[in-house]
Amino acid sequence: xxxxxxxxxxxxxxxxxxxxxxxxxxxxxxxxxxxxxxxxxxxxxxxxxxxxxxxxxxxxxxxxxxxxxxxxxxxxxxxxxxxxxxxxxxxxxxxxxxxxxxxxxxxxxxxxxxxxxx
Amino acid sequence: xxxxxxxxxxxxxxxxxxxxxxxxxxxxxxxxxxxxxxxxxxxxxxxxxxxxxxxxxxxxxxxxxxxxxxxxxxxxxxxxxxxxxxxxxxxxxxxxxxxxxxxxxxx
Numbered sequence: 001x002x003x004x005x006x007x008x009x010x011x012x013x014x015x016x017x018x019x020x021x022x023x024x025x026x027x028x029x030x031x032x033x034x035x036x037x038x039x040x041x042x043x044x045x046x047x048x049x050x051x052x053x054x055x056x057x058x059x060x061x062x063x064x065x066x067x068x069x070x071x072x073x074x075x076x077x078x079x080x081x082x083x084x085x086x087x088x089x090x091x092x093x094x095x096x097x098x099x100x101x102x103x104x105x106x107x108x109x110x111x112x113x114x115x116x117x118x
Numbered sequence: 119x120x121x122x123x124x125x126x127x128x129x130x131x132x133x134x135x136x137x138x139x140x141x142x143x144x145x146x147x148x149x150x151x152x153x154x155x156x157x158x159x160x161x162x163x164x165x166x167x168x169x170x171x172x173x174x175x176x177x178x179x180x181x182x183x184x185x186x187x188x189x190x191x192x193x194x195x196x197x198x199x200x201x202x203x204x205x206x207x208x209x210x211x212x213x214x215x216x217x218x219x220x221x222x223x224x225x
């Protein structure tokens with residue numbers, strides 16, 4: 001069974017950093033792009049960026065460029081999303097998802113809740 | 119960036135009713151349009167990819183159409199489990215932007 005298993009919920013203070021993980025299983029990790037999607041409470045889905053784990057080619061949304069870092073370790077089939085200098089406005093659910101060849105997201109992680117509060 | 123605009127933003131309908139949601143792209147995206155369903159507190163689920171292809175396991179009452187800039191998602195006969203929020207997403211050029219969502223509520 002194809003799965004993306006994300007790390008657990010986080011509570012952080014403003015200014016702190018955070019790295020969320022997304023571990024893939026049940027398929028060949030290196031041959032599918034992985035996307036990160038943000039969803040703020042009660043709001044819609046926001047596409048953050050993608051990474052190709054085989055060579056770590058990365059593409060960011062301009063809205064998130066410079067604010068986040070996406071990386072991957074193909075030896076352990078895991079993608080990461082790093083959030084720096086956290087603000088209250090970063091409070092959200094963060095999802096990872098696998099991209100098909102047509103750039104649809106067919107397998108999703110359960111999401112990682114991030115709560116930033118002083 | 120390619121902007122995706124859905125209409126309506128919210129919709130009230132009854133079980134058994136036929137429902138159509140529209141998504142418009144700010145420029146041509148060929149056939150690279152995907153539809154997702156999200157229920158409260160749940161993970162988004164891929165329904166339709168490349169405008170009209172039904173994802174495995176998705177009921178046939180869901181269908182999609184369109185090409186270029188204008189697309190539709192149709193639910194032929196609403197079921198109780200279909201009340202949810204629906205998102206379109208373009209897969210033509212990064213960033214692969216989403217529409218703002220359509221909240222489908224029970225009338």
